[in-house]
Amino acid sequence: MTTALIALDWGSTQLRAYRLGVRGEVLEARALPWGVAHLPDTGFEGAFAEAVDGWPPTPVIACGMVGSRNGWREAPYLDVPASTDALAASLLRLSTAQGRQLYIVPGLRDPARPDVMRGEETQIAGLLAREPGAVRESDIILPGTHSKWVRVRHGKVARLATAMTGELFHLLYQHSVLGASLPAPTTDEQAFRQGVLTARESGAAGVLSRIFLARTLMLDGELAPTSVADYLSGLLIGEEFRAALAAGWTKPQATLHIVGDEALVTRYQRAAETFDLHLLKAAGDTAAAGLWHLACLASLLPSHAMT
Amino acid sequence: MTTALIALDWGSTQLRAYRLGVRGEVLEARALPWGVAHLPDTGFEGAFAEAVDGWPPTPVIACGMVGSRNGWREAPYLDVPASTDALAASLLRLSTAQGRQLYIVPGLRDPARPDVMRGEETQIAGLLAREPGAVRESDIILPGTHSKWVRVRHGKVARLATAMTGELFHLLYQHSVLGASLPAPTTDEQAFRQGVLTARESGAAGVLSRIFLARTLMLDGELAPTSVADYLSGLLIGEEFRAALAAGWTKPQATLHIVGDEALVTRYQRAAETFDLHLLKAAGDTAAAGLWHLACLASLLPSHAMT
Structure with missing residues (x-):
C-alpha cells in the first residue's frame, strides 16, 4: 500500500508512529517508549530514526510534547480561539539529520486562565474532521495524566482547562500516606462509586477536604485495603465533574464528548452518570486522524493522496 | 533539678523527648530522628532507650503515632466529643524491656466524618490547661503534613477534620510536573499571596481546578521558577481556608487559635488575613504541656510534684 504520510503522536512518556495511506488510513502503527521525558541516549534524532525506520521518505507530521520547550524544538502556542486551519498554518518545520522534513503542530494556550495543551489540539482536529456537525459546538473531555476540558464554539477551540487528576492519583496512591x-x-466498582458520591457531596468545600477519608475509612474497616485505589480514583475523577459544574463549565443533563483510553473513558462515563452528565465516546486513533487532516490542510501530501 | 516525668512526643518522622521538673517545666529536651516510620534497627525499644538514656526512672508518657496501628502498641482512638479527663483515663500502659512504665495517650476519632488524629489531642490538652478560658469554646488549627482543624466546645474536642496540605505540597513540588x-x-511573599488569592477566587470550583497555574504562569514568564514553591504553598494553604469557610467550619472575622512551627504559623497567619480571619498563635511546647497535664490527671506523678 502506498504511504502518503508518517504521523507521530509524541508525548511525554510515549511515541506512537503511524504510517498512513493515501486516504489517511493507518497502514502500520508503532509504539515506542521514547517519550520526550524518556529519550534514548541518541536523543530525539535516535528516537525519530527508530520510529520511522524502513518507512518511505514522505513528510512527517508530529504533535505533542515534542514541540514543547523541553521538546525537540519549541513550536510556540497559538492562543484560543483557534481553528484547525490556524493550526495547519502554524506548523513548525524541522529538517532531521536523515534529511526528512518534520512538521510539528503547535499547542494551544488559553490566555484567560492561562492554560495550555499540546497533542490534544490535534485530537480535537481529528474529531472535528470526522464529525464536524456534532463537534463544532461542543464540550470535550480528554482524560489522562493531565485531563483537559475543551470548549469548541463555531468549530474553534474557544477555552481549555487542565485538571491534574491522573498525576494526582498516581502521587497520592504511590507516594502518600493514603x-x-x-x-x-x-x-471495586462500588468503592469507585462511593468515591464519586463523596466528591459530589463535598459541595463547595471540594474533595481536598475529604481526601483523608481514603485512609480513615480503611482504618475503620469500612473500605478494604485493596479497594483504596478505586475509592481514591472515584474521589478525584468525581472532583473533576464537581468542579466543572461549580465553575459553570457544564450543566446537569448536558452531553459532552470524551476522547481517551478505553478503560479511563468507562471510568469517566460511570462518574458522569452520578452528576447527571452524558459522555459520548469518540472513535479511536483521533490523533492520527487529526494529524492527517492537518497535513491535508497544510498541503504536505503528495498530489495523488485523496484529501 | 528533680525529674518528675519524662514526656515523649513521638510522631511519624521524629521523636522529641522532654525531661520535666516538679512543676512541669522542661529541664532538658532531646530531638531524635527515630520517628515511627524511621526507626533504628533496634526498633521501638532501641529508640526509646536512646531517648531516655541516663534519665531517672520516672514514669514516661508518650503521644503521637507511637500509639497507632503501626506504632509500638495500638492505643485505640477515643471518639469525640472527648475531654482531657477522658484522655487521661484512657492511657495505654506498656512495660518496656528496661522495666520502665510507658503510658501512651490515645488519639481521637470523629465518627461523623470519620476522621482521626494522634498527637494533636495532647497539644490541645496543653492549650486547654494553659488557657482554659480562651480555648474551651474555640476553633484550633494545627498546620503541618496533615493539618488538623479542631473544634472545642464546652472544653471538649467536639469535631476534627484533616487537610493533607503539607503532604500535598511536598508531593506536588517534589514529584509532579509543577x-x-x-x-x-x-x-517570594508576593507569589505566596498571589497563590492564596487564586485559591480564594477559585470559589466553589476549588483550587484543584487552578493548580496547573503553577506551571502555566511559570511558562508564561509571569512567575519566576524560583517562586513556584511559594505560589504553590499559597494555593494549598489558601485552599484550606477557602474550604473551611465553604464548609461552614468558620466565618469571616472569626478568631481561631493556631499551634505549630513558627514559620508555618506565620504563613497561615498571612493566608488567613486574605480570608478576613484572625489566627492567635499559641506559646510553644504545647505537647510537653499537654503530656504533663495528662500525667497529672492520671496520677502518674510522684507525690511531691506540684500538679
Whole structure:
C-alpha cells in the first residue's frame, strides 16, 4: 500500500508512529517508549530514526510534547480561539539529520486562565474532521495524566482547562500516606462509586477536604485495603465533574464528548452518570486522524493522496 | 533539678523527648530522628532507650503515632466529643524491656466524618490547661503534613477534620510536573499571596481546578521558577481556608487559635488575613504541656510534684 504520510503522536512518556495511506488510513502503527521525558541516549534524532525506520521518505507530521520547550524544538502556542486551519498554518518545520522534513503542530494556550495543551489540539482536529456537525459546538473531555476540558464554539477551540487528576492519583496512591503499605489493588466498582458520591457531596468545600477519608475509612474497616485505589480514583475523577459544574463549565443533563483510553473513558462515563452528565465516546486513533487532516490542510501530501 | 516525668512526643518522622521538673517545666529536651516510620534497627525499644538514656526512672508518657496501628502498641482512638479527663483515663500502659512504665495517650476519632488524629489531642490538652478560658469554646488549627482543624466546645474536642496540605505540597513540588526541573526556591511573599488569592477566587470550583497555574504562569514568564514553591504553598494553604469557610467550619472575622512551627504559623497567619480571619498563635511546647497535664490527671506523678 502506498504511504502518503508518517504521523507521530509524541508525548511525554510515549511515541506512537503511524504510517498512513493515501486516504489517511493507518497502514502500520508503532509504539515506542521514547517519550520526550524518556529519550534514548541518541536523543530525539535516535528516537525519530527508530520510529520511522524502513518507512518511505514522505513528510512527517508530529504533535505533542515534542514541540514543547523541553521538546525537540519549541513550536510556540497559538492562543484560543483557534481553528484547525490556524493550526495547519502554524506548523513548525524541522529538517532531521536523515534529511526528512518534520512538521510539528503547535499547542494551544488559553490566555484567560492561562492554560495550555499540546497533542490534544490535534485530537480535537481529528474529531472535528470526522464529525464536524456534532463537534463544532461542543464540550470535550480528554482524560489522562493531565485531563483537559475543551470548549469548541463555531468549530474553534474557544477555552481549555487542565485538571491534574491522573498525576494526582498516581502521587497520592504511590507516594502518600493514603496508599502506604497497601496490598495490590483489585477492582471495586462500588468503592469507585462511593468515591464519586463523596466528591459530589463535598459541595463547595471540594474533595481536598475529604481526601483523608481514603485512609480513615480503611482504618475503620469500612473500605478494604485493596479497594483504596478505586475509592481514591472515584474521589478525584468525581472532583473533576464537581468542579466543572461549580465553575459553570457544564450543566446537569448536558452531553459532552470524551476522547481517551478505553478503560479511563468507562471510568469517566460511570462518574458522569452520578452528576447527571452524558459522555459520548469518540472513535479511536483521533490523533492520527487529526494529524492527517492537518497535513491535508497544510498541503504536505503528495498530489495523488485523496484529501 | 528533680525529674518528675519524662514526656515523649513521638510522631511519624521524629521523636522529641522532654525531661520535666516538679512543676512541669522542661529541664532538658532531646530531638531524635527515630520517628515511627524511621526507626533504628533496634526498633521501638532501641529508640526509646536512646531517648531516655541516663534519665531517672520516672514514669514516661508518650503521644503521637507511637500509639497507632503501626506504632509500638495500638492505643485505640477515643471518639469525640472527648475531654482531657477522658484522655487521661484512657492511657495505654506498656512495660518496656528496661522495666520502665510507658503510658501512651490515645488519639481521637470523629465518627461523623470519620476522621482521626494522634498527637494533636495532647497539644490541645496543653492549650486547654494553659488557657482554659480562651480555648474551651474555640476553633484550633494545627498546620503541618496533615493539618488538623479542631473544634472545642464546652472544653471538649467536639469535631476534627484533616487537610493533607503539607503532604500535598511536598508531593506536588517534589514529584509532579509543577516542580519539575526548577532551580532551588527563594522566598517570594508576593507569589505566596498571589497563590492564596487564586485559591480564594477559585470559589466553589476549588483550587484543584487552578493548580496547573503553577506551571502555566511559570511558562508564561509571569512567575519566576524560583517562586513556584511559594505560589504553590499559597494555593494549598489558601485552599484550606477557602474550604473551611465553604464548609461552614468558620466565618469571616472569626478568631481561631493556631499551634505549630513558627514559620508555618506565620504563613497561615498571612493566608488567613486574605480570608478576613484572625489566627492567635499559641506559646510553644504545647505537647510537653499537654503530656504533663495528662500525667497529672492520671496520677502518674510522684507525690511531691506540684500538679
